[in-house]
Amino acid sequence: MDLSATLHSAAAEAGLAAVGFASAAGFPEVRRAAEERVAAGFHGGMRFTFSAPERSTDPRSSFPWAQTLLVGAWSYVPEAGSPGPAAPGTGRVARFATRDHYRPLRAALDGLAGVLGEAGHRAEVLCDDSRLVDRAAAVRAGVGWWGKSTMVLAPGHGPWLLLGSVVTDAFIPLDRPMVRHCGPCVACLPACPTGALVAPGVLDARRCLAALAQAPGAIPREFRRAMGDRFYGCDDCLEACPPGRRALAAAGKRGDGRVDLIEVLKAGDAALLERFGHFYLPGREARYLRRNALVALGNSGGGGAVPIVIRYLADPDPVLRAHAAWALGELGGTAGRDALAAAASREADPGVLEEVYSALTGAAAGGRQRRGSVP
Ligand code: B12
Ligand code: SF4
Ligand code: SF4
DSSP, X not given: OOHHHHHHHHXXXXXXXXXXXXXXXXXHHHHHHHHHHHHHTTTTTOOGGGSOHHHHTOHHHHOTTOOEEEEEEEEOHHHHOOOOSOOTTEEEEOGGGTTTTHHHHHHHHHHHHHHHHHTTOOEEEESSXXXXXXXXXXXXXXXXXXXXXXXXXXXXXXXXXXXXEEEESOOOOOOOOOOOOOTTOOTHHHHOTTOOEEETTEEOTTTOHHHHTTSSSOOOHHHHHXXXXXXXXXXXXXXXXXGGHHHHHHHOOOOTTXXXXXXXXXXXXXXXXXXXXXXXXXXXXXXXXHHHHHHHXXXXXXXXXXXXXXXXXXXXXXXXXXXXXXXXXXXXXXXXXXXXXXXXXXXXXXHHHHHHHHHHHHHHTTTTOOOTTOO
């Protein structure tokens, strides 16, 4: 068997949904797009591939020996299940993060790098790495096409794939880039709850809930209601996408993507990082899980929510105090209002104090008055 055929059969054995080969030459049009996103502020301050587009869009700048990109795609929907119906006190995790779905993809790519190594070639795995824009490689390798949601879609899977590459010095016959497009469909654009898809193929990360859930600091107040019961990630523009609907229907509604938010707020750092360590969290800090839980709880309510949120009004972390105040303002009720009034008299941080006063106004109006379970 030649190398290409050996790699194809190893990829199929490893469970990859699709595989393709692309030249490792640079992607000047993607570099331009990334630079435009940064100039417009659309990267929302994220670093990743945006910190050095000249590097992330040119594999040879990191690997001068690179000839070919072997691109692999992993279908995670079958394992991810679905968030299931909304339930008070619970938060939603986007399907790509219900567990570490990158792990089997990386394992498959490691296996393919091993095949290349045994054949005497250099090979490095790049997956969700700041040295390569994964979607650009996938399109060039014929694995999928750019959708208007900025996702790469593949036949039979729609946008429900994780992507990664093996960069190698082997010369392997190349696949043709995929030239499909979305046609007249624009379903993802109005499906975005915050209007983050500002034009077909252009995402403003400052408005994207997936980006806000993994950003450092506070979640801007204007987006907290739109976060709804999301705990991490957002799938709305993917769920709206017709080509992915069949894959979704086959996954059923198992509810694996729901997290008990009160449990999150009671847990210690070590337990949180053990369970959610595969999320991207700035500085790997568990405080961001608690911040997200406070926002989701403020939106989803739930009988036992108020006492634990009140405890966070006295947390040493000002970000958590601020989000606890906001959540109490949303939840309403006498206990929350009294706790906010007490916090207003002792709070020393001006930013948190402003949140407390704003929440008091909300709480005085009865919170959002849309839940039977608010005490
Ligand atoms: C930064 C990042 C984010 C950011 C910004 C996303 C973005 N759109 O750029 C945030 C945090 C918002 C994010 C969210 C998500 N992400 Co993300 N993310 C990345 C990361 C690290 C880099 C992306 C990047 O470099 N973009 C560069 C810019 C230039 O790309 P772009 O803005 O899309 O520009 C291109 C298109 O717009 C297109 N284009 C331009 N004009 C037009 C016009 C039309 C009409 C069309 C059709 C296209 C088009 O051409 C441009 C390039 O030339 C990659 C991993 C990696 N190393 O590549 C994962 C990655 C893109 N994310 C991934 C996933 C799964 C997600 C989420 C689905 C997770 C979730 N459920 O919450 C969401 C989806 C949100 C969305 N609609 O994109 C997967 C996507 C897989 C796939 N099938 O596409 C990746 C590839 C990770 C992986 N290894 O699998 N992500
Ligand atoms: S992930 Fe959610 S917030 Fe981000 S663009 Fe898609 S629908 Fe909008
Ligand atoms: S929803 Fe429609 S326009 Fe958006 S990515 Fe999917 S096919 Fe393309």
